Amino acid sequence: MTAASVTSTVSIVMPSYKNAHLIGRAIASVQAQTFTDWELIIVDNHSDDGTQALVEGLEDPRIRFELIHNQGIIARSRNRGIELAQGAWIALLDSDDWWVPAKLQTALDAASMSRADITYHNLFLVTRPKQTRGFRWVRGRSLDLPAYDALLSGGNVLANSSVMIKRSTLQAIGPLSEDPDFLAWEDFDLWLRAARDGAVFCHIAEVLGYYWAAGGNTSNPKRTLLTLEAMITHYYLPEGREVPFWVVLAQAMAHLRIGQFDTALSRLNEAMLRQPKGRHALKCRAAQIYCKVRQVF
Numbered sequence: 001m002t003a004a005s006v007t008s009t010v011s012i013v014m015p016s017y018k019n020a021h022l023i024g025r026a027i028a029s030v031q032a033q034t035f036t037d038w039e040l041i042i043v044d045n046h047s048d049d050g051t052q053a054l055v056e057g058l059e060d061p062r063i064r065f066e067l068i069h070n071q072g073i074i075a076r077s078r079n080r081g082i083e084l085a086q087g088a089w090i091a092l093l094d095s096d097d098w099w100v101p102a103k104l105q106t107a108l109d110a111a112s113m114s115r116a117d118i119t120y121h122n123l124f125l126v127t128r129p130k131q132t133r134g135f136r137w138v139r140g141r142s143l144d145l146p147a148y149d150a151l152l153s154g155g156n157v158l159a160n161s162s163v164m165i166k167r168s169t170l171q172a173i174g175p176l177s178e179d180p181d182f183l184a185w186e187d188f189d190l191w192l193r194a195a196r197d198g199a200v201f202c203h204i205a206e207v208l209g210y211y212w213a214a215g216g217n218t219s220n221p222k223r224t225l226l227t228l229e230a231m232i233t234h235y236y237l238p239e240g241r242e243v244p245f246w247v248v249l250a251q252a253m254a255h256l257r258i259g260q261f262d263t264a265l266s267r268l269n270e271a272m273l274r275q276p277k278g279r280h281a282l283k284c285r286a287a288q289i290y291c292k293v294r295q296v297f
Helices: 020-031 051-056 074-084 103-114 147-154 167-173 186-196 221-236 245-258 261-274 279-296
Strands: 008-016 038-044 063-067 087-092 118-126 136-138 164-166 201-212
Touching: 008 020, 008 074, 008 103, 020 038, 020 051, 038 051, 038 074, 038 087, 051 063, 063 074, 087 103, 087 167, 103 118, 103 164, 103 201, 147 186, 164 167, 167 186, 186 221, 221 245, 245 261, 245 279, 261 279
Parallel strands: 008 038, 008 087, 038 063, 118 201
Antiparallel strands: 087 164, 118 136, 118 164
16 A cells, blocks of 8 residues: 555545446535545546546545546555545545535544544435435444454444545555455455454444435345355354354345245244344244245245
8 A cells, every 4th residue: 555645634535437427416525524624536437427527627626536447346446545545534435425514523523532443424325316304324333342253243334435444544454355256345354354453443323424325226146145155255264153143144135036945045044043033033034934935836
């Protein structure tokens, strides 16, 4: 990772690709921050939709625009932005998400009070264009100590566009993995490495931004299975850990979506042995009934 002198308090890293119709909203939310000592680094994967012209037309000296060929690996875009960053803190923001004006100040205050290396917060989930109410949340949670064990046992609770992390922490643990084996979970791997290195996490129990889920994108269940298998291979098996409930349930739901009902039911049965009570157990039972019906019909 290339060293850089610290000239801004916060460097905001924003990867982009063909999001000219949405990136203006994200940029405007940065410009509206009550905390003003920031720089915004947009790393664009050679979009052909006018993104570069739009950004350069803003003529804001705090905004830098960098082109990259990331070969479909978004970690390369984020890593390039981090390499260029000059701030003591790195804040992550996707080009289709946006923040409330107090986001940066609130995160910095929380970090100061808790002596945290990483802060993160809740987000509103936006599922419709022009949505103004009825928001659900992308809800994080505080991590029990040790944070490394809490992440492995409970899963990723840090939404990318909510995270602010010390640049010194990133320099200590290294960049996001660009290995294709980590595709779609390179952020979770980064939080795990930070936790293993002793980083202090601070969850801010406020909604300080918006997560855009109205673009029609859906997760690929086959990709999900590959991702979960990679997590198991890189973390759980080498450390002799039992694969936790949330991983088994995610595997089951991916198999169900593919139509592999026998395998899905087997994984659901295994999940119920790990966590037979609670809200997620109800989801398991409902999925079990569905699988049994589909096996018959």
